[in-house]
Amino acid sequence: xxxxxxxxxxxxxxxxxxxxxxxxxxxxxxxxxxxxxxxxxxxxxxxxxxxxxxxxxxxxxxxxxxxxxxxxxxxxxxxxxxxxxxxxxxxxxxxxxxxxxxxxxxxxxxxxxxxxxxxxxxxxxxxxxxxxxxxxxxxxxxxxxxxxxxxxxxxxxxxxxxxxxxxxxxxxxxxxxxxxxxxxxxxxxxxxxxxxxxxxxxxxxxxxxxxxxxxxxxxxxxxxxxxxxxxxxxxxxxxxxxxxxxxxxxxxxxxxxxxxxxxxxxxxxx
Amino acid sequence: xxxxxxxxxxxxxxxxxxxxxxxxxxxxxxxxxxxxxxxxxxxxxxxxxxxxxxxxxxxxxxxxxxxxxxxxxxxxxxxxxxxxxxxxxxxxxxxxxxxxxxxxxxxxxxxxxxxxxxxxxxxxxxxxxxxxxxxxxxxxxxxxxxxxxxxxxxxxxxxxxxxxxxxxxxxxxxxxxxxxxxxxxxxxxxxxxxxxxxxxxxxxxxxxxxxxxxxxxxxxxxxxxxxxxxxxxxxxxxxxxxxxxxxxxxxxx
Numbered sequence: 001x002x003x004x005x006x007x008x009x010x011x012x013x014x015x016x017x018x019x020x021x022x023x024x025x026x027x028x029x030x031x032x033x034x035x036x037x038x039x040x041x042x043x044x045x046x047x048x049x050x051x052x053x054x055x056x057x058x059x060x061x062x063x064x065x066x067x068x069x070x071x072x073x074x075x076x077x078x079x080x081x082x083x084x085x086x087x088x089x090x091x092x093x094x095x096x097x098x099x100x101x102x103x104x105x106x107x108x109x110x111x112x113x114x115x116x117x118x119x120x121x122x123x124x125x126x127x128x129x130x131x132x133x134x135x136x137x138x139x140x141x142x143x144x145x146x147x148x149x150x151x152x153x154x155x156x157x158x159x160x161x162x163x164x165x166x167x168x169x170x171x172x173x174x175x176x177x178x179x180x181x182x183x184x185x186x187x188x189x190x191x192x193x194x195x196x197x198x199x200x201x202x203x204x205x206x207x208x209x210x211x212x213x214x215x216x217x218x219x220x221x222x223x224x225x226x227x228x229x230x231x232x233x234x235x236x237x238x239x240x241x242x243x244x245x246x247x248x249x250x251x252x253x254x255x256x257x258x259x260x261x262x263x264x265x266x267x268x269x270x
Numbered sequence: 271x272x273x274x275x276x277x278x279x280x281x282x283x284x285x286x287x288x289x290x291x292x293x294x295x296x297x298x299x300x301x302x303x304x305x306x307x308x309x310x311x312x313x314x315x316x317x318x319x320x321x322x323x324x325x326x327x328x329x330x331x332x333x334x335x336x337x338x339x340x341x342x343x344x345x346x347x348x349x350x351x352x353x354x355x356x357x358x359x360x361x362x363x364x365x366x367x368x369x370x371x372x373x374x375x376x377x378x379x380x381x382x383x384x385x386x387x388x389x390x391x392x393x394x395x396x397x398x399x400x401x402x403x404x405x406x407x408x409x410x411x412x413x414x415x416x417x418x419x420x421x422x423x424x425x426x427x428x429x430x431x432x433x434x435x436x437x438x439x440x441x442x443x444x445x446x447x448x449x450x451x452x453x454x455x456x457x458x459x460x461x462x463x464x465x466x467x468x469x470x471x472x473x474x475x476x477x478x479x480x481x482x483x484x485x486x487x488x489x490x491x492x493x494x495x496x497x498x499x500x501x502x503x504x505x506x507x508x509x510x511x512x513x514x515x516x517x518x519x520x521x522x523x
Contacts, residue, residue, distance in 0.1 A: 018348065018352075021345060021348070021349065022349065022352065025349055027349065027352070027353055087505070105352065106352075109348060109351065109352045112348070112507070113344070113348045115320070116319075116320050116321065116322075116344045116348070117341060117344055119316070119319075
């Protein structure tokens, strides 16, 4: 905390982003350095899967199961992988939660830091790029196999066209904009199949679905993923644990209440 | 020349006079509580800023110096909020521990440049009793605190001491803690008018009609800028600038 006494040597402060500020204070590990692989052979990091997102009539729906695993052990069955970053942005995470939650925290503070210092909201492109940069900075850990994070990023900008934007990333930080849907994590192959099928041959394309129909599709997709993938929790029928679902639309972000998901599950999925 | 103590005192006095002259023309800033939180208001170029979730800043002075202090405050608050939590970001520590010593130091190092700035920080608490108003002078002096008396939850920043006193006296008589935003807004605008128009030279509070007339003249120079720290909203960020639409509605009322 001794740095507190000289906080004013900030000539280039407008250029510095929030991660750089944290690094200057030694609060974030240095960027992009691959670390030597000296992990114990039996070390298995906690990992979580599966997440999905697709555009529907009001905006973007983002959903994630609740399971976190380490090897073949279930570590936690109430993990929250769908995170609200700011009033317009949702980030969902598959991969190592230790890294992913820290990334989400850095990202949330980065957007606010930008708004406060630059006196304007960060652009959608800027936000997408900020996450990409964090992934690149983390590549050292990813190479070691202990810090792999493959997120999905969804945002809504009423002034842009299209207003609903959806991106997915690879572990190195490449960003891909999805036109209709995205899914990552170990259970994602099945989910992608279902979303592709629904979008192409379903009763309606995904973008025309209302909220209820969208929730049902997401529930069925996650249930299917958990059928074949042990790392995906899907829906826990005994303990009544349902996926976390958030939507971003013109009115901002809303979290679907558990009772609502439970009701739709009972009526149309179970 | 500075080796001689009285020369140093003289130099400091000159510097104080110089800074006061520079700040004298600054457009006043008014912060006062209303039923839903705290309102901040001024007229002219942007001088109200969001520092952190619950902390706002109003400033008079040189834009370059305001910018340096504003950035320092945001960086400190953001770093603290990131490493610990938003609840651990404290205005009291920010002002007393971080900013005041630096400003005092710059002011007393008479070969260096002082900060040409006068700051008003406001922090909204979870209850009105925890609201905090802190004024920070160019020499590092801090005024204000948590107002304990009823109807005294307000603070002002004036170009001159006389202007600030005039506004304070007016608000002591007129301000009530739990008014609607529209009433608080009109009151803040009246207080600003009083501080801006040089009515302090008259020495007494002008009548209401005279105040409205002065307000019209004052507003001809610039646009109203206002922001609120909202206690009622669920989101962590309590600071909201009032939009042009909000302002048009409030001005008309």
